[in-house]
Amino acid sequence: MSVKHALLALLEQQPMYGYQLRAEFEQRTGTTWPLNVGQVYTTLTRLERDGLAAAQGEDAEGHVIYRITDAGRTEVATWFTTPVARTQPPRDELAIKLALAVTVPGVDVGTVIQQQRGATMKALQDYTRLKRQAAGATAAEPSDLAWSLVLDSLVFAAEAEIRWLDHCEARLRRAAVELDRRGPRPTDDASAAPAPSTEGRAR
Amino acid sequence: MTDPVLRLTDVRRVHGTGATQVEALRGISFAAYAGELVAVMGPSGSGKSTLLTIAGGLDQPTSGAVVVEGADLTGLGLDARARMRRTSIGYVFQGFNLIPALTAAENVALPRELDGVPARTARQEARAALEEVGIGELADRFPDDMSGGQQQRVAIARAVVGERRLILADEPTGALDTETGEEILRLLRARCDAGAAGVLVTHEARHAAWADRVVFLRDGVVVDETGTASVDLLTEPAAR
Numbered sequence: 001m002s003v004k005h006a007l008l009a010l011l012e013q014q015p016m017y018g019y020q021l022r023a024e025f026e027q028r029t030g031t032t033w034p035l036n037v038g039q040v041y042t043t044l045t046r047l048e049r050d051g052l053a054a055a056q057g058e059d060a061e062g063h064v065i066y067r068i069t070d071a072g073r074t075e076v077a078t079w080f081t082t083p084v085a086r087t088q089p090p091r092d093e094l095a096i097k098l099a100l101a102v103t104v105p106g107v108d109v110g111t112v113i114q115q116q117r118g119a120t121m122k123a124l125q126d127y128t129r130l131k132r133q134a135a136g137a138t139a140a141e142p143s144d145l146a147w148s149l150v151l152d153s154l155v156f157a158a159e160a161e162i163r164w165l166d167h168c169e170a171r172l173r174r175a176a177v178e179l180d181r182r183g184p185r186p187t188d189d190a191s192a193a194p195a196p197s198t199e200g201r202a203r
Numbered sequence: 204m205t206d207p208v209l210r211l212t213d214v215r216r217v218h219g220t221g222a223t224q225v226e227a228l229r230g231i232s233f234a235a236y237a238g239e240l241v242a243v244m245g246p247s248g249s250g251k252s253t254l255l256t257i258a259g260g261l262d263q264p265t266s267g268a269v270v271v272e273g274a275d276l277t278g279l280g281l282d283a284r285a286r287m288r289r290t291s292i293g294y295v296f297q298g299f300n301l302i303p304a305l306t307a308a309e310n311v312a313l314p315r316e317l318d319g320v321p322a323r324t325a326r327q328e329a330r331a332a333l334e335e336v337g338i339g340e341l342a343d344r345f346p347d348d349m350s351g352g353q354q355q356r357v358a359i360a361r362a363v364v365g366e367r368r369l370i371l372a373d374e375p376t377g378a379l380d381t382e383t384g385e386e387i388l389r390l391l392r393a394r395c396d397a398g399a400a401g402v403l404v405t406h407e408a409r410h411a412a413w414a415d416r417v418v419f420l421r422d423g424v425v426v427d428e429t430g431t432a433s434v435d436l437l438t439e440p441a442a443r
Contacts, residue, residue: 114426114427117419117427118427118429120408121408121411121412121417121429122429124408124409124411124412125412125414125417125429127412128409128412128413132389132392132413155409155412156409158408158412159407159408159409162408163408166246170246
């Protein structure tokens with residue numbers, strides 16, 4: 001995630017110091033992606049170095065206040081109008097885990113799927129509970145609306161994961177049926193075939 | 204723990220006989236308590252709709268018990284079951300199932316009038332129920348003059364009128380867009396928070412997430428459950 005651009009976008013509203021920026025960020029996004037204040041100050045130092053923000057003195061309590069520069073404004077405008085890059089899908093632990101589960105012998109893939117689906121469903125229930133509390137649909141405050149939209153994003157992502165897990169389960173079941181239909185495996189044939197001949201010999 | 208509003212015990216439902224026999228439910232035990240919303244999920248053919256029609260007394264199990272507010276539906280005659288459906292059980296369908304020739308208020312009042320409540324009282328109750336689901340001003344409209352979301356609100360008002368304590372909803376948001384669907388779930392949720400027991404059948408995880416518990420069905424058995432379930436609420440089907 002681009003902390004740099006998020007902070008610049010907040011500074012475009014008004015000059016702020018580090019703690020304020022963190023609070024504003026979390027008000028809009030909840031505590032979904034917590035920022036530590038050290039990260040905020042490192043980023044501010046880098047923004048200042050790159051000429052995108054500038055320190056404009058201290059307030060009464062000694063906080064260093066930062067403001068956005070013209071170059072910073074241009075940077076923010078470009079960020080908002082450029083789609084988020086999707087060139088390389090982020091590494092997805094679950095997809096990797098399932099890909100390995102279906103290929104490594106002795107793993108009960110059905111259980112892997114079922115446990116994950118239960119856990120994701122639980123997360124989805126939690127997000128939905130937060131949504132209900134946020135009463136977000138008609139949020140008049142822009143920051144409430146922002147939080148509600150972030151929650152929606154989490155809800156849709158969790159839902160997509162559950163749909164994908166259902167899909168995996170259905171495909172695995174179909175594959176198992178297909179395997180059965182192709183008839184007994186060679187080893188089974190070997191044990192089944194001699195039986196009649198043994199019987200014949202006995203007679 | 205108090206008695207559940209709905210309890211299914213080892214319910215089986217077999218359709219057909221011989222070679223074409225299909226076992227839709229294979230020994231399901233399931234309960235819904237006052238104040239909770241339970242979602243039932245599962246792929247097509249998993250038995251989730253059969254479960255709901257049996258819980259609502261619209262269908263009879265092949266074996267097992269279905270107890271609603273202390274009364275075993277399987278031991279009741281047709282008339283007594285119909286009465287239960289009017290007084291204790293509210294049903295919400297994907298296709299709304301409103302009577303087109305009746306206004307919203309008349310649709311909602313109908314089960315009360317059939318139950319012998321004086322017409323005047325029934326109409327008053329209907330208006331109050333429509334008020335509660337946020338469409339009091341549409342009481343005199345006909346279903347055809349309403350949007351899908353408004354029609355589903357009427358259906359919910361009809362399902363809850365007369366203080367019925369068991370609400371069964373079969374894909375109630377299936378025909379609605381995302382936001383309207385959420386409003387409908389909010390209403391169902393509110394009704395359960397106010398003390399009803401709700402069972403919501405859905406294939407969408409996003410909708411199931413409004414429930415306190417989510418039960419997964421597959422091939423007519425419960426395979427998984429999430430939420431605050433105690434072992435008492437979920438009994439494994441007997442070994443076969």
